[in-house]
Amino acid sequence: MKNKGRIDYFLLFIALTLVAVGLISLLTAGVPPGYRYHNDPYLYVKAQLNWVALGLILLFLSSYLNYHRYTKIGKLALVLVFLLLIAVYFPRIGREIRGVRRWIILGSVQIQASELAKVGLIVYLSSSLVRKKEKLESFFRGYLPYFFILGAIFLLVMSEPDLGSALILAILSFVLLYAGGVKVSHLLYTLVLAFIPMYFAVFEVGYRRNRILSFLSPESDPRGIGFQPLHLKISLGCGGFWGMGPGKGQTKLFYLPTPHTDSIFAVVGEELGFIGTTVIVILFGMLAWRGLRIVKRAPDPLGKLLAIGFCSLICIQGIINMGVATVILPTTGTPLPFISYGGSSMLVSLISIGVLLNISRYSRATP
Amino acid sequence: MTTKVGKRIRIGLPFFIIFLSLGIIEIRLYHLQILEHKKFVALARKEQVKIIKISSERGSILDRNGQELTVNVPSYSLYVRPRSISDEGRTARELSSHLNLDESRLLRQLRSDRIFLWIKRKLPLAKKEEIDSLHFDGIGWIKESDRFYPQGNLCSHLLGFVGVDNQGLAGVEYYYDEELKGEGGQFLLKADALGNEIPLTKRVLKPLIPGHNLMLTVDSIIQSIVEQELGLALKKHQAESVEALFMDPQTGEILALANKPDYNPGSYNEYSARFRRNGVIQDLYEPGSTFKVVTVSALLDNSLMTIEDKIYCQGSLRVANHVFEDWHAFNREMNLAEIIQHSSDIGMIRASQKLSREKLFSHITLLGFGGKMGIDLPSEGRGIVRSPSRWSLTDQPCISIGHGIAVTPLQMVCALCSLINGGRLFRPYVTKCILSHQGEVIKEIKPRLIRRTVSVETSEKIRYFMQGVVEGGTGERAKLNRYFVGGKTGTAQIPSLNGKGYLPDKYIASFMGFAPVGSPRIAGIVVVKRPTGAYYASEVAAPLFGRIMKRVLPYMNVPPDKGDLLVMKETSSS
Incomplete structure (x- = not known):
């Protein structure tokens, strides 16, 4: 376990390719909003380059930080998660934008608290699950503490409000609890129980209900609530096989509300066509495949759990974002990892790769 | 459960779901981008391509010495989109006092189910600025051209007059309407969702022909x-x-x-x-x-x-x-x-x-x-x-x-x-x-x-x-x-x-x-x-x-x- 092997360069290559695709996409998708709101068409690319640079440094550092050390900070990570999620409510540290409290201020940059919470959650759950071992079989001593801790985190994020991140945190928790050995029946009970608050959270909040309704039938009100799903489809549909050519897409011109962040996949689909979108899907698939390989070859349960956590963090976000863009899923504000503009998402994604790379160092030969 | 902890980690299902989801997305992409490509191109065209009609400038009427008897001045016509007004009461109250309109009638209009409604046509620039400074939502302006007769009553029966759409209704304005009105142009252009023209997409469908000028025998x-x-x-x-x-x-x-x-x-x-x-x-x-x-x-x-x-x-x-x-x-x-x-x-x-x-x-x-x-x-x-x-x-x-x-x-x-x-x-x-x-x-x-x-x-x-x-x-x-x-x-x-x-x-x-x-x-x-x-x-x-x-x-x-x-x-x- 001490003998350090080579890191998984193929995974690094996939991640860097995704980053490159993202920067190229921002070069065109970021132009209309950049020009209109900041009078600088390339503002988003320039800002993103800074985040990428910072992210690569963090990737490098985390790939050298022995993942076994995370066991020592498991509890601390949980405390930090709570502190972050509560901090958004403090006026000096937290920042409210259009009635939404999702950000905390660190010096001159804003960080989305729930993004860092995802990293903390993975670290906490992985180390905790490994420690509990056989106790997991017990409902009261094994499962119930997680239920309360995760439920509290979920509610905190929900009330920012950020349903998208809350859902990702929930799915991530389920994946780790399942992988870590919690009884499937316990998870199923929780799922049934969670439906009650979920129903109220979705159907009693006007805009979320509209999103669901518009998702179910966008054509019923194409100028109103159906506008975004319809234009996501138009954007992708116009691309055809080869796409309209880089920079030639038109739905990014304010037909799509956030062409540089949540809707960037549709912009790529319009400009680079089926070829372009397929390349992105394949890159995520390969990333999952390399992730699976690292999980299998990880020398201990901690490595496996951490690898599953970070790999699925990236993949779940990618799938949700692409699912929304292709109108398989209703609208939720989830970025496409490596590609959407946004600092917190970029940093978290690159750190995740860094941790995966670190785990790959300790790979055993396949059993 | 085996005793070896490493075997306890369940990895199959999560990765299976990940690969399955990516596959579904890929099938969906194939469906949207290849099978339904033509349908969406048509939808986008319908939405992005706009045909813009531009009315032509009406010709001037001059006396026999070239003195201008008519002038076209830009004017601004106020319209509303009733469904996008947030506060009908305030809009009706303030607009009616600024434009001298009947408040209850205006309020009824603002609450109607129409998509587009003229409020008042051909207002001068000063009035437009006055109303803009009140920051209403759901209202907009269309620039038009208003016929102005700089000499007042002079030659009134000769010149005649034009209606609100600049159509000649009496006198020379009516008799020579065909010559004076010119032909409106039609342009095809692509526009973004905010209605702005996308550069280099403009195509002339029908050229704009300005109206002819008339020189009268009258001194x-x-x-x-x-x-x-x-x-x-x-x-x-x-x-x-x-x-x-x-x-x-x-x-x-x-x-x-x-x-x-x-x-x-x-x-x-x-x-x-x-x-x-x-x-x-x-x-x-x-x-x-x-x-x-x-x-x-x-x-x-x-x-x-x-x-x-x-x-x-x-x-x-x-x-x-x-x-x-x-x-x-x-x-x-x-x-x-x-x-x-x-x-x-x-x-x-x-x-x-x-x-x-x-x-x-x-x-x-x-x-x-x-x-x-x-x-x-x-x-x-x-x-x-x-x-x-x-x-x-x-x-x-x-x-x-x-x-x-x-x-x-x-x-x-x-x-x-x-x-x-x-x-x-x-x-x-x-x-x-x-x-x-x-x-x-x-x-x-x-x-x-x-x-x-x-x-x-x-x-x-x-x-x-x-x-x-x-x-x-x-x-x-x-x-x-x-x-x-x-x-x-x-x-x-x-x-x-x-x-x-x-x-x-x-x-x-x-x-x-x-x-x-x-x-x-x-x-x-x-x-x-x-x-x-x-x-x-x-x-x-x-x-x-x-x-x-x-x-x-x-x-x-x-x-x-x-x-x-x-x-x-x-x-x-x-």
Whole structure:
């Protein structure tokens, strides 16, 4: 376990390719909003380059930080998660934008608290699950503490409000609890129980209900609530096989509300066509495949759990974002990892790769 | 569960779900991007491609010297999208107070289910800025062009006016609407969701053709002199209306056309129809004694009388069961010149008995009465000239002195011009040429001879007779110091609307004339309808005509001609 092997360069290559695709996409998708709101068409690319640079440094550092050390900070990570999620409510540290409290201020940059919470959650759950071992079989001593801790985190994020991140945190928790050995029946009970608050959270909040309704039938009100799903489809549909050519897409011109962040996949689909979108899907698939390989070859349960956590963090976000863009899923504000503009998402994604790379160092030969 | 902890980690299901989801996304992409590609291209085209209509700039109307009588000014029309207003109450309250609208009606409109609604059209820029500063949502502006008449009421009946969509509704604006309006352009362009044009996507479907400009024959200086004098006369005589028309007798070009009261074409809808009526070409009246000139020309041109022939003018004359009387009992012999000079009804009636009904009728129609003269203005009147087979015994004597016949002032002036210009009847016209947007002449409108009427000799005699009217007859008050003016007065009664007899104490006093007598440069008529107090044309119309001539002739650079040899020769030969 001490003998350090080579890191998984193929995974690094996939991640860097995704980053490159993202920067190229921002070069065109970021132009209309950049020009209109900041009078600088390339503002988003320039800002993103800074985040990428910072992210690569963090990737490098985390790939050298022995993942076994995370066991020592498991509890601390949980405390930090709570502190972050509560901090958004403090006026000096937290920042409210259009009635939404999702950000905390660190010096001159804003960080989305729930993004860092995802990293903390993975670290906490992985180390905790490994420690509990056989106790997991017990409902009261094994499962119930997680239920309360995760439920509290979920509610905190929900009330920012950020349903998208809350859902990702929930799915991530389920994946780790399942992988870590919690009884499937316990998870199923929780799922049934969670439906009650979920129903109220979705159907009693006007805009979320509209999103669901518009998702179910966008054509019923194409100028109103159906506008975004319809234009996501138009954007992708116009691309055809080869796409309209880089920079030639038109739905990014304010037909799509956030062409540089949540809707960037549709912009790529319009400009680079089926070829372009397929390349992105394949890159995520390969990333999952390399992730699976690292999980299998990880020398201990901690490595496996951490690898599953970070790999699925990236993949779940990618799938949700692409699912929304292709109108398989209703609208939720989830970025496409490596590609959407946004600092917190970029940093978290690159750190995740860094941790995966670190785990790959300790790979055993396949059993 | 095995004891080996490493085996406890369950990895199959999560990764299976990840790969499955990516597969579903890929299938969905194939469906959207390849199978439904055409459908979405069509949808996008429908939404992004816009056809923009741009209305063309309406042509200007200029006077004969190039003075602009119309100007297009940008204006802003306010619309709302009722469904996107957040606070209808506030919007209705504030808009109604700023725009002078009824608040409850506006509120109803704002709460309606319409997508687009005009609130008020054609507001000036200052009003737009005022409303913009209040920051309403759901309202918007469309830039339009508003017709503005910089000279106010000047030439109102000539110019006419345009409706809210800049369509010509009266006058030259209506008659030449096709030329003035041009053709709106159509552009195809792609627009983003905010309605902004996407650069380099514009394609012209139909080019924008700006309207042509019109240059009128009217001289705005002469026009304003005429309008000024008419206004004063209207006030002085408290008449129902005063009308005037002046023409170049050598071409048929109209130099001035005016009716009082008048209106401002820019706010035409604030005036009743009476103010907007162009009486000069539309309204019929019985001309009275001015028509004697027509009868005399028939006698001379058919050589039925010479200028020496004399007729005894007794105090009264009975024809059938009607007794005619002169305005003043002459009881002496008079030649045609004197009959015209003193406007003797008895003399005229007796002289006209030398004419057959048919001859008189054909001479009247030869001069254009009873038909349209073809002026380039809308709704020209025809007049009423009954055919001789339907004349009663008293009709010929009546018609010879200008009663029992209805004409327009325009017809009188056209006939007069042909009688004094050597017998050429010209089509009257108000538009000299049509100019392109850049000012190049596209079409020049030339004088058009309708037909020849009387001989040159007859024409000369008429001029001499009419000079006599001003130089010592009923038209003496139109006399000028430096010019010889020819003219004829007419004080006519107004037929009652029930067709029986004439209205008591209601008159139309008119004076038609020309100057200078030697070679006429301007001919015209002034008609004062229903003056109160003095009503004789010699007192009401002749001085008005004289005042206008006194100001217009010097402006036209007509050399003074008092002592002209033509008149001296004629007088000495008689």
